[in-house]
Amino acid sequence: MLELKPMLSALWRNKTSAFLIALQLALTLAIVSNAGVIVSERVEKIARPTGMQVEDLISVTFMPIAQEYDMAGAVAADMDLLRGLPGVVDAFPTNQIPVSGSGSASRYFSEPNQEIGGEVANYYQVDPNFINTLGLELVAGRNFTAAEMDVMGPNENYDARVAIITRDFGEALFPGEEPLGKFFFPLGENNPIEIVGVIDRHLGAWVGWQKAGQVVFYPLLIKTNHKRYMIRAEPGQRDAVMKLVEEKLAQRDANRVLQLETLSRDLEQSYMSDNVMVKVLSAVIALLTFIVSLGIVGLTIFWINQRRKQIGIRRALGATRANISRYFLLENGLIAALGIAMGFAIAMLINRMMVTSFSQPAMPAGLLLSCAALLLLASLGAALVPALRAANISPATATRSV
Amino acid sequence: MLKMHNIRKVYRTDTIETHALRDFSLEVEEGEFVSVTGPSGSGKTTFLNIAGLLETATDGQYLLDGVDISKLGDSDRSRQRNEKIGFIFQGFNLIPDLNLFDNIDVPLRYRGFNSKERRRRIEHVLQLVGLSARAKYLPAQLSGGQQQRIAIARALAGEPRFLLADEPTGNLDSEMAAQVMELLESINSAGTTIIMVTHDPELAARARRNIQIVDGRVSDSKAAPVAPVAEPA
Ligand SMILES: Nc1ncnc2c1ncn2[C@@H]1O[C@H](COP(=O)(O)OP(=O)(O)OP(=O)(O)O)[C@@H](O)[C@H]1O
Numbered sequence A: 001m002l003e004l005k006p007m008l009s010a011l012w013r014n015k016t017s018a019f020l021i022a023l024q025l026a027l028t029l030a031i032v033s034n035a036g037v038i039v040s041e042r043v044e045k046i047a048r049p050t051g052m053q054v055e056d057l058i059s060v061t062f063m064p065i066a067q068e069y070d071m072a073g074a075v076a077a078d079m080d081l082l083r084g085l086p087g088v089v090d091a092f093p094t095n096q097i098p099v100s101g102s103g104s105a106s107r108y109f110s111e112p113n114q115e116i117g118g119e120v121a122n123y124y125q126v127d128p129n130f131i132n133t134l135g136l137e138l139v140a141g142r143n144f145t146a147a148e149m150d151v152m153g154p155n156e157n158y159d160a161r162v163a164i165i166t167r168d169f170g171e172a173l174f175p176g177e178e179p180l181g182k183f184f185f186p187l188g189e190n191n192p193i194e195i196v197g198v199i200d201r202h203l204g205a206w207v208g209w210q211k212a213g214q215v216v217f218y219p220l221l222i223k224t225n226h227k228r229y230m231i232r233a234e235p236g237q238r239d240a241v242m243k244l245v246e247e248k249l250a251q252r253d254a255n256r257v258l259q260l261e262t263l264s265r266d267l268e269q270s271y272m273s274d275n276v277m278v279k280v281l282s283a284v285i286a287l288l289t290f291i292v293s294l295g296i297v298g299l300t301i302f303w304i305n306q307r308r309k310q311i312g313i314r315r316a317l318g319a320t321r322a323n324i325s326r327y328f329l330l331e332n333g334l335i336a337a338l339g340i341a342m343g344f345a346i347a348m349l350i351n352r353m354m355v356t357s358f359s360q361p362a363m364p365a366g367l368l369l370s371c372a373a374l375l376l377l378a379s380l381g382a383a384l385v386p387a388l389r390a391a392n393i394s395p396a397t398a399t400r401s402v
Numbered sequence B: 001m002l003k004m005h006n007i008r009k010v011y012r013t014d015t016i017e018t019h020a021l022r023d024f025s026l027e028v029e030e031g032e033f034v035s036v037t038g039p040s041g042s043g044k045t046t047f048l049n050i051a052g053l054l055e056t057a058t059d060g061q062y063l064l065d066g067v068d069i070s071k072l073g074d075s076d077r078s079r080q081r082n083e084k085i086g087f088i089f090q091g092f093n094l095i096p097d098l099n100l101f102d103n104i105d106v107p108l109r110y111r112g113f114n115s116k117e118r119r120r121r122i123e124h125v126l127q128l129v130g131l132s133a134r135a136k137y138l139p140a141q142l143s144g145g146q147q148q149r150i151a152i153a154r155a156l157a158g159e160p161r162f163l164l165a166d167e168p169t170g171n172l173d174s175e176m177a178a179q180v181m182e183l184l185e186s187i188n189s190a191g192t193t194i195i196m197v198t199h200d201p202e203l204a205a206r207a208r209r210n211i212q213i214v215d216g217r218v219s220d221s222k223a224a225p226v227a228p229v230a231e232p233a
């Protein structure tokens, strides 16, 4: 480069301020990139497919007012009603609403009579309409048949015979094997449950759970004192269908409390803290980048003012305006390069700490490089205006000022 | 050859207009040594700045080597300045962060010489001003006279046709001033045209020709009959 060597020696004479600004850049890079790791992890988490047709789904929770209530009869009548409504694709009764943060889980084993080890799964009571209603993808086996449906009182003991599981749970229970047709066992019991179908994906009740995606479905209706329905609307008709459903259900049986919600809203609630984290950290990243840019603007202006005379001398000795601007941009680029090099090291150090102490993911090289590119751009952008203004310093400054 | 015709320079501030030069006409031939004197504020530096392309005239014509300067854009003026003109300032104006070698190197880099050529020229001018041994010194490590010699070396390294000096001895004691003057005289006798602003009548008298500027005009331009011989110190 044109003047790299003398520029480096001139910088060396101003090493303290150059080093301080480089250090500021380095720390910013370290913080920004590590915040970026968390942000991108959360963004990926939020973007995970749920396996369900979330935007078309509605949940209904109802509680009858009467103590004595024919729950099985009410569910059958409601299902007839709901499945016949215009705009409704399908519906099924269940115990919990997926991705809502509320659900049940149990421990299962690939061998009978086990109490240690095994794998946990989130479980749901459903009927054969659940696959179509939720929009799940059956990748192996079959759906439940109407004959497999069990209806039970709340305190009866349930011995499941068949189940449909998610691929994730199959892989957890029988690593590397095809789960279809295999049997699994509840905690400490010896009644085998046959896997008759495998679902591609269902995120389950808790989006933040480490085992999210390990789910079991049983063809079962338990007559608890409250019940939930999942209803799928035709695309784009969810809100209209929701109104209609509320009206029709109340009409059929007014003696109950109904609560309707879209699944989108439940999902949003579940990801609320992740979303807040993403927003806060993004703001921190933006703010830090802005502050470090201001610092560079300040320093560049300061240095240029300090060197007005020198700039005039250089102009008098034949420097063009472009020479002058380039000098300051290049100088800034050198400082930024040093800062970014130090930043790489500090960022990796912090990341290693985060990995070991907080089990955060390791820093992806691409992320670190994009953060470095962002900061380099910000620092050049910050230096640009002062550097262009420096070119306006008159060559006569060399003779006019003392 | 340097030729100014009816040059006018007006400085405008919010409150006043200063006519630093008016109807200023002057010709300087190749190889001349011209001293410029005049009262403070009369326009000497203004003249030198315009001659050296550091400033542009408000009005009038200025031909440098036949090139009409008023028609040039900023970067062409920078190039002309870089190639044809060497400047020497009262305050030396070395760049404090650069060592002597790198200071002399500054205009040569703008000129686009390769590093071998630059090194050759720098070593040559350092020898000429007798400071070869101090190439790696910083300006602050030199005496005023030495700094001015380095500034002269820097002005000479590009082999300019014109050397413009604004009170080059103004900050020096008489002994150092004499050394600098001798250096300038030998440079002039080697063919470089020199225009030197000075307050020192003795130094002014050593030039072949003296012009006096009063109130922005050339008031008197006379050639010295014989260049006085410098007394051995
Ligand atoms: N940038 C400027 N803005 C306004 N007025 C200026 C500017 N530069 C010079 N002047 C004015 O122009 C006039 C000529 O100034 P110049 O510097 O040429 O004088 P000089 O002969 O070199 O004086 P000195 O011997 O004190 O150096 C002065 O009145 C000065 O105040």
Ligand SMILES: [Mg+2]
Binding pocket: B044, B045, B046, B166
């Ligand atoms: Mg002056």
